[in-house]
Amino acid sequence: MKLVEIAAPDFDLAMTLDSGQVFHWQKIGDGFVGAIADYAVHVEQDGDVLKAKMEGVASATPGSLIPPVAKLVKHYFALDHPLAAICASFPNDPAMSAARHFCRGLRITRQPKWECLATFICSSMKQVAHIRQISKALRERFGVARKIDHQVVHTFPSAQSLAESSESELRKCALGYRAKNLLATARLVRSSEADLDAWSALSDADLREKLCTLPGVGAKIANCVMLFAYERLRAFPIDVWIERVLREKYFPGNGKTTTQRLREFSET
DNA sequence: CTCCAGGGATGAT
DNA sequence: ATCATCCATGGA
Numbered sequence A: 001m002k003l004v005e006i007a008a009p010d011f012d013l014a015m016t017l018d019s020g021q022v023f024h025w026q027k028i029g030d031g032f033v034g035a036i037a038d039y040a041v042h043v044e045q046d047g048d049v050l051k052a053k054m055e056g057v058a059s060a061t062p063g064s065l066i067p068p069v070a071k072l073v074k075h076y077f078a079l080d081h082p083l084a085a086i087c088a089s090f091p092n093d094p095a096m097s098a099a100r101h102f103c104r105g106l107r108i109t110r111q112p113k114w115e116c117l118a119t120f121i122c123s124s125m126k127q128v129a130h131i132r133q134i135s136k137a138l139r140e141r142f143g144v145a146r147k148i149d150h151q152v153v154h155t156f157p158s159a160q161s162l163a164e165s166s167e168s169e170l171r172k173c174a175l176g177y178r179a180k181n182l183l184a185t186a187r188l189v190r191s192s193e194a195d196l197d198a199w200s201a202l203s204d205a206d207l208r209e210k211l212c213t214l215p216g217v218g219a220k221i222a223n224c225v226m227l228f229a230y231e232r233l234r235a236f237p238i239d240v241w242i243e244r245v246l247r248e249k250y251f252p253g254n255g256k257t258t259t260q261r262l263r264e265f266s267e268t
Numbered sequence B: 001c002t003c004c005a006g007g008g009a010t011g012a013t
Numbered sequence C: 001a002t003c004a005t006c007c008a009t010g011g012a
Helices: A013-017 A069-076 A083-088 A094-102 A113-122 A128-142 A159-163 A167-171 A178-190 A204-212 A219-229 A240-250 A259-267
Strands: A004-007 A026-028 A031-036 A039-046 A049-055 A145-148 A151-154
Touching: A004 A069, A013 A031, A013 A039, A026 A151, A031 A069, A031 A151, A039 A069, A039 A145, A049 A069, A049 A145, A094 A240, A113 A128, A113 A159, A113 A178, A113 A219, A128 A151, A128 A159, A159 A178, A167 A178, A204 A219, A240 A259
Parallel strands: none
Antiparallel strands: A004 A049, A026 A031, A031 A039, A039 A049, A145 A151
């Protein structure tokens, strides 16, 4: 199957996939394989060009179309975001300049909402290597297997399939105490008590408040989901690393700067 | 306000 | 080979 070529200026695929916003892509040879929503995708970068192909099965809905791979990949990796303009809008201080240089080509992806929410519920108190294991285990146990490049890729399980599971089944995926939260949130999403799509219409503040009502979602995870799935580019997740950098670079020698103060600072 | 839960990768000893 | 450290949320 032939690779489709997609223009990808100001983009670094490996950096984007390794930046802690998505956890299931596998490096295979010159490229990566993974799932974008229900489709198995192979993607590799050659300078300013992305080369991609996909395998997918149309959903059971008659008449549903398989999107062209270029459209799917462009949307997922947000190749339409004006990255140069976004970077130019950042504060011009030494720490930000260093960060801009270091992260050249890192884009904020547009991930499916449920997949992103569920993955970040699993991420709490875990390091990236663990989150990858959990994502893999959940996909292999509850997702749908698809083939590409003779590799098997698993889609992320639906809220429905996790909701029908049990806490003890989920615990087998190395979730620990997160299993309870994931199960409870899956049931809220399945029942449409938590209507993730409808929440797209909410303001940033209202969306954050809604997300934080879900079990296992606090301020940090809500901001991750807003940023990586709701395209709220003003959201600013503060994890321990960002907190350390903020304290060191912007509040040096002020030991009693509160997390609340850091949040207010990041919002301006 | 403080303390704690559960667990696998990672790096130090 | 053993040991300390990393981590966000929610409940006691």
